[in-house]
Amino acid sequence: MSAAERSAPPPFPPPSPPLSQDLHVPVLLGPLLQAVAPVRGVWLDGTLGAGGYARALLEAGAERVIGVDCDPLALELAREWGAPCGDRLELVQGNFRDLDVHVRQPLAGVVLDLGVSSMQLDRPERGFSFMQDGPLDMRMSQSGPSAADLVNSADEATLCDILYHYGEERSARHIARAIVAERARAPITTTGRLASIVERCLPRRKPGRSHPATRSFQAIRIAVNNEFGALIEGLEAAERALAPGGRLAVVTFHSLEDRIVKRFLQLRSGGGGGGSRHAPEAAHTPPRFRLVSRKAIIADAAEVGHNPRARSARLRVAERTEEPPGSSDRAALGIPMFQTFSGKRGKENA
Numbered sequence: 001m002s003a004a005e006r007s008a009p010p011p012f013p014p015p016s017p018p019l020s021q022d023l024h025v026p027v028l029l030g031p032l033l034q035a036v037a038p039v040r041g042v043w044l045d046g047t048l049g050a051g052g053y054a055r056a057l058l059e060a061g062a063e064r065v066i067g068v069d070c071d072p073l074a075l076e077l078a079r080e081w082g083a084p085c086g087d088r089l090e091l092v093q094g095n096f097r098d099l100d101v102h103v104r105q106p107l108a109g110v111v112l113d114l115g116v117s118s119m120q121l122d123r124p125e126r127g128f129s130f131m132q133d134g135p136l137d138m139r140m141s142q143s144g145p146s147a148a149d150l151v152n153s154a155d156e157a158t159l160c161d162i163l164y165h166y167g168e169e170r171s172a173r174h175i176a177r178a179i180v181a182e183r184a185r186a187p188i189t190t191t192g193r194l195a196s197i198v199e200r201c202l203p204r205r206k207p208g209r210s211h212p213a214t215r216s217f218q219a220i221r222i223a224v225n226n227e228f229g230a231l232i233e234g235l236e237a238a239e240r241a242l243a244p245g246g247r248l249a250v251v252t253f254h255s256l257e258d259r260i261v262k263r264f265l266q267l268r269s270g271g272g273g274g275g276s277r278h279a280p281e282a283a284h285t286p287p288r289f290r291l292v293s294r295k296a297i298i299a300d301a302a303e304v305g306h307n308p309r310a311r312s313a314r315l316r317v318a319e320r321t322e323e324p325p326g327s328s329d330r331a332a333l334g335i336p337m338f339q340t341f342s343g344k345r346g347k348e349n350a
Contacts, residue, residue, distance in 0.1 A: 026052030027310040041108030046096030070141040097233035106243030133192035165336035167219030242320040289318040
């Protein structure tokens, strides 16, 4: 073997096998179906993924399900498993932030399963995970600027803000400085290299703790996909699309997402509270939702044992009232305001 061959970087893993409908186990499916029962009328699954929730809603009695996803792979998979459903399943490529555009009548329910799916995490060529080396991508829609574009172009202050606010990473300044130094030597284009840069900035991982790069990868993924802006607009769109008595069910996987959903539903149900330094006190408005459960629903020990990804999941469910939809106060939701990757200040990623 030549010296050049010995110094060459290892090749990426071979492409993932063909898609399977068993890739993703939906979390909190039983509690969700129980909270929205009886399942009737037209539902919209705004984060279709591998279709676990959509299939369950159809089996539970939904007249029709509109499945929305920005990922072409999700729709490719749905065409296979959804073929026997005929016109009871309608597939739409798009972002759930525009979900009300895709409905022709008031909806009986909307379900949103936030974050990244197993279908994306387990495919190294999508660049979401540090578990296997792959191109630094992280784009759910497979279009637009990638994680590599962000990591190699954003200035140090913006990188620091993203890591701190979206990943709650205490070492954000140290990591941002290291990224800028490393990209000056050579562009950062792989998940493995980014993970190693982050790992060198943090203390050695203790047994049982998450990988040191977990928070940084989460933060960059959120920024690349504009997830917080999409979430706020998706919640507002659900309010517009739901019929009185319709149910909104949202599954989150980290505290930042859950905080936004909780605050939105509190405000829209007339329980805005006294505010805080992150979310100022909101003016009282007529309730547009009724909370089905005041506390988030979590997975029991049996589900966590069967599906470890359910450990961090939180489900919140609310019922639409007869009040007409209205505008919401973005500042009251407590979203961090800083210069985003687009370079526009004060847009809270919207």
